Amino acid sequence: MSRPTVVLVHGAFADASSYASVVPELLADGFPVVAPAVPNRSLTGDAAYVASVVRRIPGPVILVGHSYGGAVITVAGTEENVRGLVYLAGYALEEGESLGELQGRFSDSDLADALVYAPFPVEGQEDGTDVSVDVERFPEIFAADVDPVLARVLAVTQRPLAARAFGEAAPVAAWRSKPSWGLVASSDRTINPEVERFGYQRAGMTTVEVDSSHLVMLAHPKSVVALIREAADRA
Template structure:
């Protein structure tokens, strides 16, 4: 694949995390000569977050492989309808159906350990006397639930630097499902305590994705970066 046709890899992080969760995958992709963009997702609403990522994608000249981790999977499901998105890669993520919300998909399956460790914190809504609700993970429980196979010192840093998700995002229905028209790949974290792995499997199977399973915590990009990079490479090669 030539430099002019090689896709840009857009890495979309999930809830309770930021783009640094791809810190060990990005060098692998750059070493392949691929262009990489790892934007900061606002984590305020599914519709708004998807619109923001779509705006990032539209500014890119050429094809895009859109990668989403966790909640980022829901975001790419919507943003992935952009014309220059040529493939989708889900990492321990939510592959929503059109008209489906995160809450509805999760509600079909038993809760993971995350459910009992969520912390809800009010935050001011600009221009309103009402408050929103930020959702984060109990700091003490974060390492075991989110990053059990990541170095403990690093997991502790991640725990205190979480990027919360506004509760609003859980109830918003996806207005589109890009996997219906774009080739898609999915990675199941089989030792996931943040998302029930069966939620991941169900979404991927429903979408007819090419799927692999890795015995990993939720933060598979930090725990198994080479496996993640290889799956992205597979998508890149398939659209070449």
């Protein structure tokens, strides 16, 4: 029986290379894999882009989202060929809810006072605002259990998130109609783990917990692959 295609959606302050330890194992298991570069400009715009990638894939898809990528798959996951959703230390938004609103229910993580804001040009409009993580603090907050040399590389190659994405409400919640799985990174210092638990429990997801930093795909790739494999087998 052919395997579904696994689409890996990265989060803020990262790019698709954050799945570098997961992709080889999925390919070895016989899964086709697509790991698009998410623009990180707006929730609805990013979700529309990911949905366009999913629509081009023949056959069933398992949609995986890390961190902000969880919010993206919450919207993009309504595509007809999506069979299941997997959230990795991610935001499982409710319809009409924004990242800021969900985070605001809980105490701040260490990320809150390590964010850096910078303007970027938007043609024909006022400048937008890029949000990134202080380079010196990135390793401890984002990647505490990742190889320190790699963590420093990740710190200086961040893909910023436009500030507007934090306040944008999700127009739909795909987990209402698709089977979903969630991984809580219990030592996460980027997203309060309670944010992850709350979103997953509200959605009725099958949930696992891993003692990991935010970048669980690099710190514990086998746990991530096991959850994706379970979703593919059961969705």
